[in-house]
Amino acid sequence: MTPAMSKILARYDNLHLHPQIEHLREDGTVVFVDGTCVVADAVVYCTGYTYSYPFLDTDGKVTVDDNRVGPLFNHVFPPALAPSLSFVGIPAMVVVPLFNEVQARWVAQVLSGRRALPSPEEMARAAEEYNRGREAAGVAKRRTHDILDLEYCDDYGERNCGFPRLEAWKKELMWSSYLTMCDNLETFRDDYHDSDLMVSNHDDGKPPAKWKKVCVVGAGMAGLAAARELRREGHAVTVLEQASDVGGQWLYDPRTDDPLGASPAPVRVHSSMYASLRLISPREAMGFTDFPFLPVDGAGGGGRDPRRFPGHREVLLYLKDFCDAFGLMDAVRLSLNTRVLRVAMAPPQCRAPAVAGGERKWVVRSVRVGERDDTGVQEEVFDAVVVATGHYSQPSVPTIKGMEAWRRRQLHSHSYRLPEPFRDEVVVMVGCGDSGKDIALDLISVAKEVHLTAKSTEEATTPAMSKLLAKYANLHLRPRVEHLCEDGTVVFVDGSRVVADTVMYCTGYVYSFPFLDTDGVVTVDDNRVGPLFEHVFPPALAPSLSFVGVPRKVPAPWFFEAQGKWVAQVLSGRRTLPPVEEMLRAVDEHYRARAAAGVPVKYTHELGGIEPQKYIEFGEKYCGFPRYEDWKREMIVSTISRRDDDDMETFRDRVDDDSDHVRLCLKSWHCSSPARHQASLAVSAADGHPPPPRLAQTAKAIAADAL
Template sequence: MAVFVIMKIGVIGAGAAGLASIKRCLEQGHQCLAFEQTDKIGGTWNYTDNTDIDDNGLPVHSSMYQGLRTNLPKEVMEYPDFPYEEMDRSYIEHNNVLDYMHKFAAKYNLIPHIKFLRQIIEIIPLPNDKWSLKERNLKTNGITEHNLDAVMICVGNYSVPNLPNIPGSETLGTRVIHSHYYRKSDPYKGKKVLVIGAGPSGVDIASILTAVAKEVYISHGEHKFGKTGHEVVDKPLVESFKGNVAVFKDGSEIEFDNVIFCTGYQYSYPFLNAECGIIVEDNWIKYLYKHIVNIEHPTMAFIGVIFKICPLPMFDIQIRFFLEFIKDPHRFSKKEMLTDILESFNKKGVPNRLCHMIGNHCQRSYAEDLARTVQIKPLRPVIHNLFEYLFNNKNVKKKYKIINDEEFNESNVV
């Protein structure tokens, strides 16, 4: 039987997943020490004009840009029991989300538990499922070591750009950037812009650019996240670049002034010592039980590596899963956990790089599996109901309201 023991838990990052982790750790009576590399909470939701190096000489974490609106309605982006204030729309701006996180942190008094301006130098496993964490104070340069009972990695997924290897792209020079470095549309005024990738950021940036650019093209495969409007010209995948000309898979060509790669990000954990047993191979983090637990050292969790989900509710159930799991971290053998991982991956039948994708059709079953495995409270079904409804009915001009645990209603934005 699982026995509750007060633990000293380290939380890496004070963004959306980190804040929820601190709250749940404290709620369950644990000691919690959180480490944040910047001087702010909110993670990637903090906008900065800086794109390369921050004020402390470290790579900029945030990929936030001007004009970003959420790609999901706020009703499926809430922490449980902490709704957004009433607003006139459901698809909100990034500063609204950041304000929401500040209110969440204030209500639950989370700030005193966060060490700001702390760079994690190294995390090393110790005997008996314990951890050594070394952090550097970015103001004093002093290094401090902490001994912890568990570690929760909450560093987000949107800071290390993934750049595809397209022949000729090495010659593009300053004409090309990754969306991580995109901040505002001004530099593209009167330009011919090619956006590569039609996920949420690709579709959003292409749509924003139509207000200032001369021409906007978006290159993608079969799947496209939402609509970009008739001003954006759809193109197939790029086969190669020849100077300022893009050659597409169908043989067509266009001239461009600038290219923006909206091609996703890479998971990166440079602070994990090799003894942690974590390897990232083609963006598959090997190996995480239920996309959370490090099977080599099961008192380490990765919160929020899954994508195509309702972020905040899903982070919360992952956190609650882990805090229940570590009451008996060896309830499953390493072999049992690995078998579960491989069976789940083979059933999905996707490339390695999509291992951690959950998606519209699997979020409900994944969340229910977490709840069932360690006997915790499941998410409200209405979260899944609305998420699934949006798959074929996304419309940023609609507003939603949660009525009860099962039902929502839809209305037009006034």
């Protein structure tokens, strides 16, 4: 008998508490097991319910025995019939509709291929172990699906589908309500004894108390991914972008700036995109998790590029579709044509006094592009800043003997746009990476000669390169440049030479944050941005300062999406970071491990080829984000193999080398993606950001084509 029941019995004379009923008599007498009796007019059975599926025929694979539905893996999937049959809503004593939402999301992700289930044998074994564990704890069989464990529910959602954990204040609110109910059954719904935590987070239609005012610098792929995740977490987001539109590198700009990009002034033309650029990864491997990069040919496309490896304009249009689908143009303060001049820590008087020492804030100074005086300069204070300016804007220019005295044309690939200006020229290209080889192919048809240089001609002579050299008489592979002569001669380290009209440096890019003032806490040394915990948080300034988009050779935008989600959850308090000392120690250990593996400092942030497992597991580890699917990585590796070992000119348009596994997953992707695409638009509309009619019509047409 609880205190609440005692109170009610004392208050109401006509309310009585009896033991179990022994039997009922025809004259209306109800006899209880203690021998007492009462003549009753009615008997009401408040004895709960049983699970019942009279319509379901599974040939005995799913049964209901003593109110246990089974066997079910995690109360959802019958092992022998998964994933095509599933149950949502079976567990009792859980937070609804939250737990139902978790289960539905898991089912949806499994059906779409984003999540994989264990083998039927493993699922059956897990279900049996769960049942045995419950029985050992004294739980009756009929209570198999009664949970009453908030931590179990939290772990369930996080583990199975990356669902956020229930906020601590909501858990406290629920337990407080339960305890109040145990005290007074009549008034517990109206008696509030909420703690300060609950009061400050009470749902009054405003963002939760832990929302932050966040500035995202950059509206490229990384910045947009971060902005979407921050908005989803309830933060107030401002995105500052120096260009006239979203897209970052994918916003093609026919203009060029300093030919070498070596000017001490910040680069004014951000994009390094050239006109002929196409993706080197298939569209199926790119795209946001809930907004697939689908071909839209014939679906109101307006000149869209439906190829698996589309050109750069298609990526830009996809990013703009993403903004439209999730209301980013309206939901965040997107300030275009705005150059960030300085980001610095705010003085103490700008900080909140509630936290010991005050929470760190940041002053962001910006100016509208084109303003020539200080009247257009704006300053604003933010709780946090996310730097998402990319890493393909500030050229890395080597130092070569004689280059300052060389009077002919020199430029970095950052300033390359079209092949025509190089017609009938002899072009020496310093660097044999992706951009060097791609631009060389672009120039072959117009240039008199193209000399592609490599640090190691032996390593550069892949089967695909050998084919090209045999096919084009005007293409040559050379060793490194030794020096440049004033008369236009380029001398190579093997003593060979050529008189050139142009030297183009395809030597990559360096990280550059000229606007960022951290009092030396964050530096760029030999192209290592540091110290950064997991390439995101500078320990001494975390979480108020973070970087999204620093790692290279990772699947984009998937990896940026995971980083953005982690940042958003840390800022809201949903996730916590390790202590500063622990983060610094982890960074130092990472540096030492890379050095021991022979990785130069300048490649600190290149993860793909060296640490693929690190990026595959990153999101799952830090923010409950789904792992990068193995079949997508296999597809990327296969694509690179076709490019290097077969044919650099045609590798994008040949898919005959895809494995059976990849083909099967591709088929599933193309079948399930339209539904996910439409579902994303529906969710966005429910959030108050309906997509424009053009996008909605396109989604419907894509779905119809898939059917």
